[in-house]
Amino acid sequence: EPEVTQTPSHQVTQMGQEVILRCVPISNHLYFYWYRQILGQKVEFLVSFYNNEISEKSEIFDDQFSVERPDGSNFTLKIRSTKLEDSAMYFCASSDQGEGTHEQYFGPGTRLTVT
């Protein structure tokens, strides 16, 4: 069964460093998303992406964040200068139009630890 994959599973970085989190969405999906979950808190929407552009972003997704689909399979989230409060589990998700329902399938997540 097709699934969303994410790498790395765990990333440790120092404050101020840039990180790139990578995702490979399900191959026939056209809509891509990033969410995050700070330990013990709710899953929060960050950004959605369709047709090579951002379709929606939350207030969390400030200028430090960017997304890219560099080729036909990968979808990346870049944090330019990490802060301690960026420590969280980051989930990538993808969906297709599928009768307009947009069932979103999530990857296993990347645990980002900023020290």
Add this chain to the structure above:
Amino acid sequence: SQQGEEDPQALSIQEGENATMNCSYKTSINNLQWYRQNSGRGLVHLILIRSNEREKHSGRLRVTLDTSKKSSSLLITASRAADTASYFCATDEYDYKLSFGAGTTVTVRA
């Protein structure tokens, strides 16, 4: 903003029993989805119910939706130890960005 809120926060049941959890939300929705998360791992999609549907089944899962009360319930029948996890409802308002609740932690005792 649109959010699902689950109730109860935690549930402990014996293997073989049914588990029921509820989700309430605040505004009109397009779809409501239920997810499972095992101990800090990924979110597994369980079931999606559209705003014009009232009930949906998938294996041992039964989901209901009452848009007049802005609530949904997830029933897991004949629970197993492997059902031990956190369960989240997530809603979208036609914009496909999901709003998640805080989740119900289910523990199934052998």
